[in-house]
Amino acid sequence: MIKIQDLTIQYGAFKAVDGLSFSVNKGELFGFLGPNGAGKTTTIKCLTGTIKPTHGMVEVAGYALPKFFHKIKPLIAFVPDTENHYEDFSGRENLLLYANLYGVPHHRVDVWLDRLQLSEASDVKVRNYSKGMKKKLLIARAMIHEPQLVFFDEPTANLDIHSVKLVRGLLREIANSGTSVFLTTHDMDEVEQICDRVAIIAKGKLLDIDTPTAFITRHAERYCDVQYDHQDQLIRTTLHLDEPEDKQRLSEIVLNEKCVRVHSREFRFEDVFRKLTGEAYR
Amino acid sequence: MNVSRFHLFKTLYAKEWVRLKRNPAALMAVGLLILMAFLLNIESKAQQTAKRSSDWPCLVVFNEDNALIQHLKQNQHPKLRVKFKHNPNVNTSKVRYASVVDCVAEIQDIQALKWIDKRPQQTIIFRHGGSEASIKKTNGFARWVLSSMAAKYSNQNIGQSFKPLPNSRSKPSASLDLGNKKSRAMVSAMLIFSTQFFVCCALFISLTAHEKEKSILQALALTLASPRLQLIVKVVFHLSLSLIASFIMLAVISPAHLFYVGTWWILIASSIGLIGVATILTSLNRTQTSASLMGFCYLMFVGVVFALSQNFKGFTLLKVFMFEHHVISALSMFFNGITRNNYLLLGAHLLTLTVIVVVLSVISFVLWQRKGWKV
Structure with a gap:
């Protein structure tokens, strides 16, 4: 689903990402970890078409970036770490807007509202939502067009333990349904519990890549x-x-x-x- | 996933309307500006009525139909219409005038009153309506009366004074005379430009910079709606809003100009220019606060350049490169009435305005594509 070869992203003289190479398979729940400033967000920005690579090759769903970004757009979704909803709109209105922009039937809005336990508050303005509800709405928004690859940036941050369980279960479910999940998180338990494979990066360079169990066995x-x-x-x-x-x-x-x-x-x-x-x- | 561009356009356009509807304060501000246009219209009509009253005849009020009055009656003023009125109480507070009267000569024959001498034998009080036009008119009238008086009573003691009418509305000399067509045209042009500034610049920055700061634009760019389409929708939305507001303003201020192609050319170019400025400011700033502040600074800058250009040549030159100057000048010319003499000037304004707006639009589009929608 994702193929990255020798990816380098530079801001002036500073290399935010330095010769990164890895791949993500279809239906895989892939953890992308690193300390703050390691280059995770920059890599995601590149994969979601916000910034262009300085050097190297990036392929998503078989299409090269940034040339074929328009072909990749309907196939991917991004759940950012900060909520970016229209606060004056209700939860349903926010989802309807995105449903219209993807040209998907409106009944999917209710399906995802229900799946993320937001049906009761669907007509309440997002301004009055809790942080957890806003996060769940972000996930519903990302999933509304049933993408093949979803980027999650700290999806369980600020959620209560019940919602964390719900979201983790959902991530696993999404991956099992054949959608690739690209997950960045600082919650190591989460990685250990749900990720199929994990890549750890620091200072823009890939340190290691393997399954969580293999990591523990090798480095224990x-x-x-x-x-x-x-x-x-x-x-x-x-x-x-x-x-x-x-x-x-x-x-x-x-x-x-x-x-x-x-x-x-x-x-x-x-x-x-x-x-x-x-x-x-x- | 096959979605037509028109469907995406419609969705984004509807979204903009809903956002505006949910922020009634923005609509109220537009309403206030339109209300100002109404007030301007009422005020200028009142002043025009007052101005029309200057066509009323000047009055000569006298207590004695003496040789002077006879002379004045026989030698009428070449331009002004003059009416004569006998009143024994002349030069006292008992004399009342209609509110439209703005030019009076009160001639009092002291001899006829058989008062003890040492006082002037004839006294004249010239009374004016208070406005500049009325004072000018009374001055001309006074010259005519005094020349007759000098011819008739060169050896007599004459007392004269120049006073406002008891019911006159005296005004400070610096006040704006909305009865004056040129001033009214300038104020109308400024008012329409202010409305356009609010709708196309301030409101654009407020709505778009908020979306940028919260990275909503980035989220939308990941859907089938490209950043370019988002910008196009925003331009069309703010342009349509600006043209609706301008239409109402024009209908209030000068309905005749609703049917001038030139007026609409200026209004469209002005709106696009202002949207261009707003796009540039939004693209260059990361937060809504800094973008709005820059918008305010831009307005201040335009105001300062306009003010300084009255006295400094350098600023006059700078003003030529600002589309705002061409908008206000061209609109004023339209409202003031186009004559054969200023056709060329109007054409120059329209051409320069169009060129500047095209350049601004290209710059703003490039900036938007590069960094406008990204945080």
């Missing part, structure tokens, strides 16, 4: 929190089990000291992200 580091009683004094320490010295130290504690607590620390995707991006910024 084993740590152990130990609490023991040494001469009536409670001591607490963390040992890195991949280091021979720490491994030896753990054996000594278990054999010679009175252990109060031994707890292995679970290595999560968040730790992978921290490790990779931390190295990049070191």
